[in-house]
Amino acid sequence: xxxxxxxxxxxxxxxxxxxxxxxxxxxxxxxxxxxxxxxxxxxxxxxxxxxxxxxxxxxxxxxxxxxxxxxxxxxxxxxxxxxxxxxxxxxxxxxxxxxxxxxxxxxxxxxxxxxxxxxx
Amino acid sequence: xxxxxxxxxxxxxxxxxxxxxxxxxxxxxxxxxxxxxxxxxxxxxxxxxxxxxxxxxxxxxxxxxxxxxxxxxxxxxxxxxxxxxxxxxxxxxxxxxxxxxxxxxxxxxxxxxxxxxxxxxxxxxxxxxxxxxxxxxxxxxxxxxxxxxxxxxxxxxxxxxxxxxxxxxxxxxxxxxxxx
Ligand SMILES: Nc1ncnc2c1ncn2[C@@H]1O[C@H](COP(=O)(O)OP(=O)(O)O)[C@@H](O)[C@H]1O
Ligand SMILES: [Mg+2]
Numbered sequence: 693x694x695x696x697x698x699x700x701x702x703x704x705x706x707x708x709x710x711x712x713x714x715x716x717x718x719x720x721x722x723x724x725x726x727x728x729x730x731x732x733x734x735x736x737x738x739x740x741x742x743x744x745x746x747x748x749x750x751x752x753x754x755x756x757x758x759x760x761x762x763x764x765x766x767x768x769x770x771x772x773x774x775x776x777x778x779x780x781x782x783x784x785x786x787x788x789x790x791x792x793x794x795x796x797x798x799x800x801x802x803x804x805x806x807x808x809x810x811x812x
Numbered sequence: 813x814x815x816x817x818x819x820x821x822x823x824x825x826x827x828x829x830x831x832x833x834x835x836x837x838x839x840x841x842x843x844x845x846x847x848x849x850x851x852x853x854x855x856x857x858x859x860x861x862x863x864x865x866x867x868x869x870x871x872x873x874x875x876x877x878x879x880x881x882x883x884x885x886x887x888x889x890x891x892x893x894x895x896x897x898x899x900x901x902x903x904x905x906x907x908x909x910x911x912x913x914x915x916x917x918x919x920x921x922x923x924x925x926x927x928x929x930x931x932x933x934x935x936x937x938x939x940x941x942x943x944x945x946x947x948x949x950x951x952x953x954x955x956x957x958x959x960x961x962x963x964x965x966x967x968x969x970x971x972x973x974x975x976x977x978x979x980x981x982x983x984x985x986x987x988x989x990x991x992x
Contacts, residue, residue, distance in 0.1 A: 693956065693983050698964050701975055706968060724933070726882040729822050730813055738929055741936075745974050753972075756937045758829060 716753035718797060720744075723768040725759025731766035732785065739786035740769075743793040752797065765808050771796060782808035815925025816850065819890060822883045823852045823910050824934055830856025830908065834942045837931070839924070841916060841949045848896075848916045853909045859902040868900060887912065894918035928984035931956065935980060936972035945984075947991060954987040 722728070722737040733756075740754050762768055765782030771792065772778040779802050781792060788806055796802045813819050820837060827835045832854035840849040859867065867884050887910075888898045896914025914921060931945050935958055945956040961980075962971060969976065 693960065693987070695960070695964055698961065698976075698979055701979055702965055702969050704975075724821070724825055724937075726822050726886065729818050729825075730886075734818060734821060734926075734929055734933060737933055741977065745978070754936075756933065758825065 717751045717774045718753070719770075719772040720752065720754045720797075721770040721772065722754070722756045723758070723760055723766060723770075724756040725763070725766075727759060727763035728766045728768060733767040735786050736767045736769065736784045736789050739789035740793065743790050744797075747793065747798065749793075749797065762808070768808070771802075778811050779807055780809045780811070781806040813886065813890065814922060816890070816922050817925040817927040817930040819883075819887045820850065820852065820927065821930040821933065823887060824854075824930075826883060827852065827854035827856050827908065828934075828938055828941065830854060830858070832856035832907065832941065834944070835934070836944045837946070839927070839947045841947075843916060843950060846916045848914050848921070850912045850914075851909065853907065855907040858904040858906055858908055859900075860904060864900050864902055868898065884910070890922060894921040928981060928988055931984055932977070932981050936977055939970050939972045947988065949991040952991045954991055956984060956987060 720740050722733050722740065724733050724737075737754065737756060744752050744754060757770070760768065762782070767782075767784040769781045769784050769789070769792070770778055771781065779796075781788070781803070784792075784806070788803075792803055792806065813822070824835055824837060834855050836851070836853040838849075838851045838853075840847075842848075868888050869885060884900070891898045891912045891914050894914040895918055896912060899911045900908070901911070902908040927947070931943065934941075935943055942958045942962070943956075944958075945954075947954045958971060965971060965976065971980070
């Protein structure tokens with residue numbers, strides 16, 4: 693491990709880092725139960741990470757949850773935006789993940805054709 | 813599962829659910845003896861002997877969302893299809909170890925696959941847990957320890973920050989590459 697590089701990286705971005713850790717207004721939660729993993733949840737999460745990074749989106753936390761019992765629709769992804777209903781997308785792929793970032797996260801319009809349920 | 817690294821991700825998720833604060837993932841590949849070993853150890857709440865027995869057969873789970881467990885039996889199937897065996901040891905309130913040994917050259921053995929992605933997903937999804945990853949291949953060895961990383965980052969900087977994430981992925985990918 694190149695820990696020297698990590699040290700530099702820490703110093704460089706420290707101010708920005710503080711803001712980010714606590715207050716993510718948008719959460720993207722990928723279901724990582726056995727069925728989710730088998731159906732391709734890992735590359736889906738990878739795609740979300742890459743897309744958020746590429747567009748340099750702040751305030752977005754990408755994380756995972758266990759099985760929610762809707763295995764038939766895996767990979768499943770929840771999008772939770774502060775003050776809005778949370779939305780569950782099903783049958784996700786890396787391609788669909790990119791579209792969700794572009795339309796839902798960036799433009800604020802959920803991608804209705806991928807939605808499997810809405811809560812809250 | 814198409815990759816062993818996906819099984820590893822799934823098995824490690826069990827450790828997280830068992831409230832483990834420290835998870836060790838070790839892979840040893842030895843071409844000379846034609847053996848591949850995978851060991852996932854945690855310090856979670858463990859399992860009773862009865863549960864250990866049941867856990868390797870399908871349809872057992874303590875989850876309430878779906879009544880059947882899949883992860884361990886699925887891994888067992890994969891391992892046994894490669895002339896391998898799996899061993900589950902656990903102690904209540906001390907932790908659990910899943911050990912698998914399989915024939916490296918077996919035609920049905922799935923590739924290890926993107927193990928860097930598996931480790932990254934775990935590390936950034938559970939920033940409050942620690943992970944030790946070790947991969948030995950012949951006489952080469954790669955070790956990745958989040959405790960070391962967090963010591964440098966301190967309390968101000970989270971390990972799941974995007975800038976750190978790029979470094980993590982880079983580190984994992986290049987560490988894996990150097991084993992070949
Ligand atoms: N590392 C672990 N620590 C404690 N309990 C575990 C661990 N791994 C598995 N178990 C127990 O075995 C059960 C079956 O595991 P698994 O086959 O992965 O199915 P699932 O995770 O879907 O329940 C789990 O529900 C849990 O009760
Ligand atoms: Mg499991």
